[in-house]
Structure formats: C-alpha cells, structure tokens
Amino acid sequence: MTYAFGLNGRNVMVTGGASGIGWCCVEALTRDGANVVIVDINAEGAEKAAETVRARGGRALALSFDVRDTAATEEAFSRAEAEMGPLDGLVAAAGIARSAPATEVTSDLWEAVIGVNLTGLFYTVQAAGRRMVARGRGSIVTIGSTSSIGGQAGRAAYCAAKAGVVGLTKDLAIEWGSYGVRINAVGPSVTDTPMVRNGLPEKFLTDVVAERTPLGRLGMPEEVANTCLFLLSDLSSYITGTLLMVDGGVSSGFFTAQNGRDLSSKAMLAAGKYKE
Template sequence: MNVRFDFSGKTVLVTGAASGIGRATVEALVKAGAAVGIADIQGDEADAFAETIRGQGGAAIGLTLDVRDAAATERAVEMLEDELGPIFGLVTAAGLSRPAPAESMSEASWDLVMDTNLKGMFLSCQSAGRRMLAHGAGAIVNIGSVNSLGGFAGRSNYCSSKFGVAGLTDVLAIEWGRRGIRVNAVAPNGVDTPLVRQGIPPSFVTEVLDDRTPMGRMALPGEIASTVLFLLSDAASYVTGSMLRVDGGLCSGFYTHRQGADLASAALLRDGVYSE
C-alpha cells in the first residue's frame, strides 16, 4: 500500500492487536509515526510484538487484556497513558466467532461472542473515550463486518454482536461529536488471515467467498488497516458515525449457486453438522 498518514506524537490503543487486522493496523500506525499500545488476551504475543517494534526504533507497549473485563481495561488504558502519553486514538479489533446453527447454539457460545465482540468493544470505547473527552480530542474506529449489515448462516451470535457494533458506533458519534471525538466503524468482507483460513473450509473460499465478491478475492489485512488509518486521520475530520464498507463490492449485491446456505465453518463440517 502506498497510502501515507502522519501520526507522529500521537498515541493509539489497538485491541486484538497481536494478530490479523489488529496486527496489520499496529504495523501501519508505527510506520506512520504513532506510539502504539498493543492489547491482546494473548499477552506474551503482545509483549513480543511490542519488543520487535521497539527494536526497530518504534514506540510500543504490550498490554495483556481481556476486553470483557472492565477493571482490566481501565488498567490497560491507564498504563498506556503513563508509558506513552495521552491517548488520541482507539481501534477495537478484538473479536471472535463461535459458529453453530441457531437451534443448537449454546448459551455459553452466545455469551462469549457477545461479551467479547460487543461488551468488550463498549468497555474499550468507554475507558478510552473518558480520557479523550478530558483531552478534548480523539478518534475511535470500531471493527465491524459486512455482518453488521446482513446475516450469515450459523452465526446468530456473531451477526448480532456486529449489528450491535453499528448501533454503538452511531450512539457514541452522537454523544461525543460536539466534544471533539469522532467515532466510526469499518465493515470488512472476508479478510485473508490465518485465523479465517483455519475457520472456514478451503472450498468455501474459492467456490463461494471469491465467487460472490465482485473483486474476486478476500481483503488483505493491510487493506483494512489503511482504511482504519484514514478514519483516524485528519483526512476524515468531518467523518463520524459512519460504517465504511471495505468489502470488495460484496454488499453491492451478490448471487451464487449456494445463495448463502453453506454454514461456512470448518469446525461444523468436521463435526458432521452439515456437508458441502
């Protein structure tokens, strides 16, 4: 990517930052001069990533964080400001999926996904937002999904949480807009990360996902990261309350022979819940 932004002197917290979209966002922010808090439930991986960045001359701190824990979130944000200075930006990339047909989805699976993807996002926005409000400036980018806009078989928990991301983003934009804080979200299509590749059958990628996407492929993590940096930057100074689709044209309308009936889960396929 050739997009260039300047975040010199700015501190940004990224949750879910040890892998996937979060990791790509951290890499892009560091290249743009930001000091970055790398928050992840996998604390050892967050620390190792931060150490690598510092070894390359960047400013970063690793933070072990379960975003479902309000007290831990407060401690992480406080530590970030103590180490790297006042927080300017937040990117909420922490999230997970636990697919199952709606009729057999467990309460534990529902709660885990909702608590991580939506409650955890709210707690991160609340903790960082309080400090941004005190500083009188800031920008937040929440990682939603095309499933913030429409459903996906086998993922009633995930889609409900991502619809919630859209609502939360709108409300925070309304409440905080006059107080100097912009709040936006991105809605990616499938993103080509190891976790996504592990979670869906290979045939679904080629026969369904690529087929129904006008650009004919999944997004690269860096393509999502560059959009996140745009929304954090002054180039988006009059953008708030938006859910920006980064979907390769998917939501413009897709038609495939499967018509969305495939549950698209490697785990459920192995367990015999459905067949290809």
C-alpha cells in the same frame, strides 16, 4: 504500498493487536510514525509484537487483559496513558468467531461471542471515550463486518454482535461529536487472516467468497488497516458515525449459496452439519 496519514507522534491503542487485522494496524501505524499500545489477551503475543516494533525503531507498550473485565480495562488505560501519554486514537479490533446453527447455539457460545465482540468492545471504547471527551479530541475506530448489515448462516451470535457494533458506533458519534471525539466503524468482508484460514473451509473461500466478490478475491488485512488509519487521521476530520465497508463490493449484492445453507465453518463441515 506505503501511505502517509499524518499520524507521526500520536499515541494509538490497538486491541487484538498481536495478530490479524490488529497487527496489520500496528504495523501501518508504526510505519506512519505513531506510538502504539498493543493489547491482546495473548500476553506473549502482545509482548512479541511490541518487541518487533521496538526493533524497527518504534515506540510500543504491550498490555494484556480481558476486554470483558471493566476494572482491568480501566487499569490498562490508566497505565497506557501514564507510560505513553494521552491517547489520540483507538482501534478496537479484539474479536472472536464461533459457529453453530442457531438451534444449537449454547449459552456459553453466545456469551463468549457477544461478550468479546460487543460488550468488551463497549467497555474499551467507553474507557477511551471518557479520556478523549475530557480532553476534547480523539478518534476511535471499531471493527464491524459485512455481518453488521446482513446475516450469514451458522453465525447468529457473530452477526448480532457485529450489528450491535454499528449501532453502538452511531450512538457514540452522536454523544461525543460535540466534544471533538469522532468514532467510525469499518466493515470488512472475509479477510485473509489466520482466524479466517483456521475457521473457514478452503472451498468456501474460493467457490463462495472469491466467486461472489466483485473484486474477485479475499480482502487483505493491510487494506483494512489502511482504512482504519484514514479514519484515525485528520484526513477524515468531518467523518463520524459511519460504517465504511471494506468488502470488495460484497455488500452491493444479495445472494448466498445453497439457499442459505452454506454454513461456512470447518467445524460444522467436519461434524456433518452441511456439505460443500
């Protein structure tokens, strides 16, 4: 179903925009008439996504940089605004997932997950915020998770990063609100994306996620994208500093499976760290 959010003609950057939730945001934005800057570490994927938008009659720019690199981030924002005009919105959707029992988390794993999902996200929203604060307008959406408000066995780094995203979002809402800049987070549960399908055992998706979700299924990336567009739009003009859950009711409850030993990772399942 297509909805109208009033974003026609606005310029919006989407990090992680070549796949998953990011790509669904790009599609939804272009259907609503927005111009998009598609950012992805996968340069080929970003350009292919932009070509798809252009083929449909939309306006798109593809950029590729590592969100952990502050200089590259600043350079990319400058180029985006030089070629597309001032940014009205940002969806910070770039993210990775790595799993291991907490006792086995390596420094490389920790730094990678925290680096992309929290540090890199901060650099991205900081670059956007500097420009939006100066202009006195703008809306930013960060991607949190159900892991922002509760743990999940085997995902210490991911949960720490996603909890940090919400804390950061609330702080920036306070700092930037008086300048006319809003920032909110969305909190998806397990969403049916390639990253999820590649990383979680099928039995976990059906017997744990769907079975323990009040709406009885995984979320769809389009549903997360629609929520992001709502928060970017003037329909949410008095909302800032909020974590809006998009989780089918998962966060309404408390229980997990196997006394917290459902480590929810194909890699750990194959390595014999736990059994289904």
